[in-house]
Amino acid sequence: MLFYSTKHQSPKVNLRDAVMLGLPPDNGLYMPEKIGHLPDNFFETADQLSFPEIAFAVAQALLQDTIPADDLRQIVEQAINFDAPLVSIGDNMACLELTHGPSLAFKDFGARFMAQMMSYFVRNSTQRLTILVATSGDTGGAVAQGFLGADNIEVIILYPSKKISELQEKQLTTLGNNITALEIEGTFDDCQTMVKQAFLDADLRQKILLSSANSINLARLVPQAFYYVYGYLQARRQGAKSVVFCVPSGNFGNLTAGLLAQKIGTPIEHFVAANNANDVFTDYHRTAIFTARSSVKTLSNAMDVGNPSNLQRMQDLYHNDIEALRQQISAYSFSDSATLDAMKHLYQHYNYMACPHTAVGYLGIKSYFEENPPQEGTLGVFLATAHPAKFLDIVEPTLETTVLVPENLAKLVARQKEAILLPPTFEALKNYLLNRS
Ligand SMILES: *Cc1c(COP(=O)(O)O)cnc(C)c1O
Secondary structure: OEEEEEOOOOOEOOHHHHHOOOOOOOOOOOEOOOOOOOOOOOOHHHHHHHHHHHHHHHHHHHHHHOOOOOHHHHHHHHOOOOOOOEEEEOEEEEEEOOOOOOOOOOOHHHHHHHHHHHHHHHOOOOEEEEEEEEEOHHHHHHHHHHHHOOEEEEEEEEEEOOOOOHHHHHHHOHHHHHHEEEEOOOOHHHHHHHHHHHHHOOHHHHHEEEOOOOOOOOOHHHHHOOHHHHHHHHHHHHHOOEEEEEEEEEOOHHHHHHHHHHHHHOOEEEEEEEOOOOOHHHHHHHOOOOOOOOOOOOOOHHHHOOOOOOHOOOOHHHHOHHHHHHHHHHEEHHHHHHHHHHHHHHHHHHHHOOOOHHHHHHHHHHHHHHHHHOOOOOEEEEEEEEEEHHHHHHHHHHOOOOOOHHHHHHHHHOOOOOOOOOOOHHHHHHHHHHHOO
């Protein structure tokens, strides 16, 4: 099986090229040519399966024969070495906690899987691989942790100066080793544009073996489908008959992965996209016209995206039929003040501490159920995308309590930040890349 570009102006490629190129030359995004299916009896027998076993079945359905099964199994097992528990919140809701990986955010799934897969592809190569990644907050930490110490791979992370939390910044500026942080005097969209330009620059690509680690990379997307299937199975084990997933969204990689999980045969009833004030998708959903905007800063900063890349993949999955998309996805957006109220509500009523992103997810499923009252047996699952300890400056004053900071995060705080400050231009990035020692 090969992978095509959503813009259809570039040749189809194999898995290795899709993962190593990251972005096709026509500026589209790679998608699998034929999306497979889980085995016929999968859901009858899956109750006995562990999370890594479920993940392997999902990876096989999505990647098919593009990688030998034994190699794929090993990549999955090394990447998925932490749990994603489903926690009940009241009668008809639950939270799927994707916050138990090394950087305490769901992006650990994608970053770890991609790091394993890229290491696999460069294992016999002579040229050093440079991974370029733009982060709006959590990607950088997850990618840094995922690739830390990887042989023959160097990681360069671009992040918007003063627009991410102190802890997020520590996660990407204190590891050293093969990880370098570039502090960009601009927005996340500037960072993302700079990375995209780097991939389109023939001169640069001739001199450096470049790859990307954003949610645009197929190797980031595939492992995010794992936990939808696992979450669905946990919900069913807990008695649910039907499951609606609500996804706090920014660049829409996470939601796109949910659509893939559905496409390979997981009987997910519906999806809800929850946005903050960066509501370009909500607008598109309502008007059928997509207009990109500059992002605005909110409390859920990892979702501050004004031009979500993965919209291309979503439109591709629905063959640009907005009616079909509306049938399966609802969309809502929420203000920062509603987000803070939701954090308080979750804590006061359910003793649950949520980060601002997760709180937006809770608001999304709540709004959906207000408009579509759940039937008996319907469970609304919102995704917890980051641990509250990553956003202490917001969570603690809001909940008027202290949050226990997990040990691996606490020890980064004491370390010294190391970052290279750059203006938000491609020239600055290119100059840096060609002149670093
Ligand atoms: C990245 C991120 C999101 C948004 O996910 P997308 O795949 O970009 O839609 C939401 N919450 C947190 C904590 C994140 O890090």
